Amino acid sequence: MSDEESWRGVAAEDTDELDSQVRVRLQARSRRLLGSLLRPHLWRCLFAVAIVVAQNAAALVGPLLIAIAIDDGIPSAVDGHTATLAWCVGGYVVSAFANSGLLLTFQRLSTRIGQDVLLDLRERIFRHAQRLSLSFHESYTSGKIISRLTADVDTINDLLDDGLNKLFNAVLTVGGVGTMMLILDVPLGLLVMAGFVPLFLVTRWFQRSSRRTYRVTRAAIARIIVQFVETMNGMRAVQAFRRESRNESIMDSLNGRYRDADAKAYVAIATYTASVRAIGNLSLALVLGIGAWRVTGGTLEIGVLTAFTLYLRRFYDPLDDLAMVTNSYASASAALEKISGVLEEAPSVPDPTTPKKLPKGGGIVFDNVEFHYGPDTPVVLPAFDLTIPPGQTVALVGATGAGKSTVAKLVARFYDPSTGAVRLSGVDLRDVTDNELRQRVVMVTQENFLFAGSVADNIALGRPDATRAEIESAAAAVGAHEFIVALPEGYDTDVRKRGGRLSAGQRQLVAFSRAFLADPTVLVLDEATSSLDVPGERAVQAALETVLADRTALIIAHRLSTVLIADRVLVIDNGRIAEDGTPDELIAAGNGEFATLHQAWVDSLV
Incomplete structure (x- = not known):
């Protein structure tokens, strides 16, 4: 058996521990599947990206307008010149409405794309499962196929429904806000950027931990569904031979494994979220302390510090969302590995490339x-x-x-x-x-x-x-x-x-x-x-x-x-x-x- 054949169906089975080489191949296979699902919707995806970029630009305008209003608009209004303050207030209202409208448009479009992708994926799994040979179905239980078509697809649905919105917003917000902070004040901006070092390390740890954990949860839920389907299909034998207690014992064990794996996933996300918030709060405390000291020294305007503080809150809030997206992505990635394993199974009795017609007879x-x-x-x-x-x-x-x-x-x-x-x-x-x-x-x-x-x-x-x-x-x-x-x-x-x-x-x-x-x-x-x-x-x-x-x-x-x-x-x-x-x-x-x-x-x- 070739190396290719040996790993191709790995994720089709419930393998929990994978070596690094196989893991890389499985991830590449999952990305190929995701790419093939999104490719037919490329232009709509690009349009959605353009909308979310515009929405984030509208959101970034708000704090900057507040800084201008505090440092220029209010002093001018005190002297009787209200134009600057009026422009700032009007611009803030317009940006708020634009932000909301563009966000609504993006969510509707991304939801439609996500549902179209899921429809395509379900059809692929069902169509391919029917094409696979009898030898595959004799070794790969119907419960596992049901798990691929339901639990695993639902996991991907969770990512597509809300995850893409949060991911785009988080990435664009962090990038945009980081740029604005550097424009407002370079020293304070660099101070905030220094927080990326521990953030990167914590995020990397979380990605690896959650991906490993969710491989176990996908395998565990598949085994639960297999056990349930077999029990229901064999209910006559179960009741005839009084196997209820044994089945309950098996199900309890499988549920316990799923519970333990799920608990590890939640511990990982809780640890990550707490770490992100701790880094964010420490950065905020340092910015306020150093910023206040510079304001009193006359090297920083109060409006700039106010805008910087508002941007800083917006800078770390999306990182909480990014944690949820990373969590959803880890779960969806494990599900994609399982699904892609099924979809890459080749029929052992394939159709011929150059078929021949059967003549009459029957010998x-x-x-x-x-x-x-x-x-x-x-x-x-x-x-x-x-x-x-x-x-x-x-x-x-x-x-x-x-x-x-x-x-x-x-x-x-x-x-x-x-x-x-x-x-x-x-x-x-x-x-x-x-x-x-x-x-x-x-x-x-x-x-x-x-x-x-x-x-x-x-x-x-x-x-x-x-x-x-x-x-x-x-x-x-x-x-x-x-x-x-x-x-x-x-x-x-x-x-x-x-x-x-x-x-x-x-x-x-x-x-x-x-x-x-x-x-x-x-x-x-x-x-x-x-x-x-x-x-x-x-x-x-x-x-x-x-x-x-x-x-x-x-x-x-x-x-x-x-x-x-x-x-x-x-x-x-x-x-x-x-x-x-x-x-x-x-x-x-x-x-x-x-x-x-x-x-x-x-x-x-x-």
Whole structure:
């Protein structure tokens, strides 16, 4: 594995401790993601910056006008010349209104930009997660994806909603006020600038501390969401096996870790804020002391000292905001690391750069296929060769873990072979687009998923443009029509979450209807009849001849009643074909594994 591959998904996992080289790469990756999100809004961002610059310029005018009013306007007014004082008062009012109006405009614009960025980010995560291969989703739990899409995005939302406004204002205010103080009085300005040395050191410490802490909090909240999602999804098992206390113990531990990490973050920000205020108060005390001494000595005007003091308060107030922004940025940066880790995951079964069209037919060939699920996992299929002619129905039988489902997953291209090739109609599946393959190959599994919505919508999953007549015809072909019309609203009945309104057998019949309506060239049935009761199995058995007609089929089943309808039976043992023949031939042989299974099945019926 290359160095690039080794660190690419680091933030996709919950890694808390990172070496400096990996940390730099993750931060660079996060900045690339943030840049790609902001790039489409570049001109609006520049306009927002121009507005906030103008707003800060308006805010800086106020103290300067006060200094002029005190030193020139009031003495002139005493002598009967009020023009200078009037201009100062009017200018102050205008600057105050301009400051408020420009601030409102900036906040509305920045909020709109922020929401557009978040919309883009959510769509990217959802779209990319659907494109990622089955291998990713089998290792990266749904709870983590939910955490990326909710908690992490919300953290970035906090930064974009208020953080950008505070950041721009803080930077511009500190820069502008610092410049004005140096213009008003160089010695006092340099005294204030000297405070930047401890400020820089404290800020640097805070950035490092908060970034490290928020990596832990992002990981902790992800684990909490994972635990919650798994508990809710497995509630039937939780209550059946009385696992409530154990789950509460796990959740308490995860919550405790999150609490401790969050407490460290708040201690860091409290320390930083207190340090900034201490430096600010010390600077103010020194300015007032030295300024008052110079005023009494006649080397500094009272109006200048007043303006300088007002500027000094404005100089340190934004630093409190900067602390909050730094805190939000540290949290958002950790979230961006996690999100960018997901977005940089590449599908393990990518679409081909130069795709080939699948010709008619449906023959399947395994050409010297070797497969293992990971580089450090054992080989599941060693040098596997198999040819299935078009239109043939082949049943795979064998012990659990023999490799039957792996064969089915390779045919559906949920995985690519480690070596060798799987071909459909003579074309390597790696040269076929995912869209075309999903139209030509359909898999029906034991736990076929039903989405919340109507029965009709679930049947039409593979063909959303199907008419109601076509949907009902597909249901009738597999024997599902009768029970569907008996539902409260017939085909419009909501099956609810995961199809919970239907029995296991009914859900399976809906899945068969879905497959029949999709009309694939190749149909893969992976334990697809295991959830059916005896009447349901008989209905499906009767319909399977219609469903399997004129198409290539691969059946994985432990029920021999389903296997016996196949044209050919393969007995798989440790990833190899141990027996191959028609059901009658293998039964007649009398001494093979399939014959033994068949005899045991016959005895069980008696």
